[in-house]
Amino acid sequence: xxxxxxxxxxxxxxxxxxxxxxxxxxxxxxxxxxxxxxxxxxxxxxxxxxxxxxxxxxxxxxxxxxxxxxxxxxxxxxxxxxxxxxxxxxxxxxxxxxxxxxxxxxxxxxxxxxxxxxxxxxxxxxxxxxxxxxxxxxxxxxxxxxxxxxxxxxxxxxxxxxxxx
Numbered sequence: 001x002x003x004x005x006x007x008x009x010x011x012x013x014x015x016x017x018x019x020x021x022x023x024x025x026x027x028x029x030x031x032x033x034x035x036x037x038x039x040x041x042x043x044x045x046x047x048x049x050x051x052x053x054x055x056x057x058x059x060x061x062x063x064x065x066x067x068x069x070x071x072x073x074x075x076x077x078x079x080x081x082x083x084x085x086x087x088x089x090x091x092x093x094x095x096x097x098x099x100x101x102x103x104x105x106x107x108x109x110x111x112x113x114x115x116x117x118x119x120x121x122x123x124x125x126x127x128x129x130x131x132x133x134x135x136x137x138x139x140x141x142x143x144x145x146x147x148x149x150x151x152x153x154x155x156x157x158x159x160x161x162x163x164x165x
Contacts, residue, residue, distance in 0.1 A: 009151045009161040012089055019087075019097035025052035026065040027142060028077050028103040032123055034143070035106070037072055037116035043096075047157075048130040051116065052098070061099035069103075073118040074111040079104030084138060084148040091155045100138075102145055133159035 027050040028035040036048050051069040055061060062080060069077045084100035110118050121127065123143055128136045134152045141148040141164070150164045 007089065007091060007153050007160070009089075009153050009163050012151065012153070014087070014151070017087065017089075017095065020093075020095045021097075022055045022061070023053055023096060023098045024055065024061040024065040024068065024101065025050045025086075025098055026069045026077050026080065026101045026103055027139075028069070028075065028106045029123070029143070030105055033120045034123055034126065035073065035075070036119045036121050036126070038119060039116055041115060044132060044157075047132055048119065048127050049132065049135075050100075051118075062101065065099070065101045065103075069106070070108070072113055072116040074113070075106040075108040075118075077101075077103030077106045081145070083142055083145055084150065086134070086138065086150045086152065088134075089151075089153045091153070091160075100142060100148075102142060132157065134162060137162060137164045 037051050039045050039047055039049055051072045053068040055064045066077055069075055080101045080103045082099055083102050086098040086100060088096040138148050138150045148164055152162045153160045
């Protein structure tokens, strides 16, 4: 767990694992499309992902999912349901726990911000090649609104091992 090169997802003691940070992701799905973003800064800059980010002090994951979507693309998601949890262990020691939400709608004015460029994407045209390497293993479950838990070990942005249940 201390960042050894041979770290594998199956060697992590999940009962004792504590995240460095907590975050939330929100995927608005409506009319056969999903709202994605091209992230401009921070963890994952340059990649395509869903709106989201770190929880602020005293905030719960649902609040963070709504706030981050508002801040990044100007929309307020509605009909949110948590469908997944992701656990990321990076070789440098960083550990991230992410609550994943699906929203059935949204309101507001879609806009580009300093953090993200919004992209409405057809559900059958998700650009996995421009996303984190773990995304193809759990986003199909999210799109079907199936509950999931994903455990991933990364060396920087390279996926080393994973398990999705």
